[in-house]
Amino acid sequence: MTCRETVRLICEYLEGRLSPSVAAVVSRHLECCANCHLVLEAAQQTLDVYFDDHPDVQKIRVA
Ligand SMILES: [Zn+2]
Structure with missing residues (x-):
């Protein structure tokens, strides 16, 4: 796994959208x-700030 590939997968990794085997490779890298x-x-900080400032985001997404 190259750095370029890892960086591209980080968002999905944080959101738990990667398959376990891919997530393990990313995690190891x-x-x-x-x-x-x-x-x-x-x-991670960007996501935290975003969700802290927008408590309705989850609701909107589900709806
Ligand atoms: Zn790297």
Whole structure:
């Protein structure tokens, strides 16, 4: 798994949309790659801020 592929999958990884085998490969890469780990943390914070500021997002999505 290359860094480019990992970064592209990070959003789906955080949303739990990857298959378990792909998620495991991404997870392994993130553990040993500082650059991708930074991207993961930034993406995680972005999602946290987004959902904190928009409590209705989940409801809208389901509806
Ligand atoms: Zn990487």
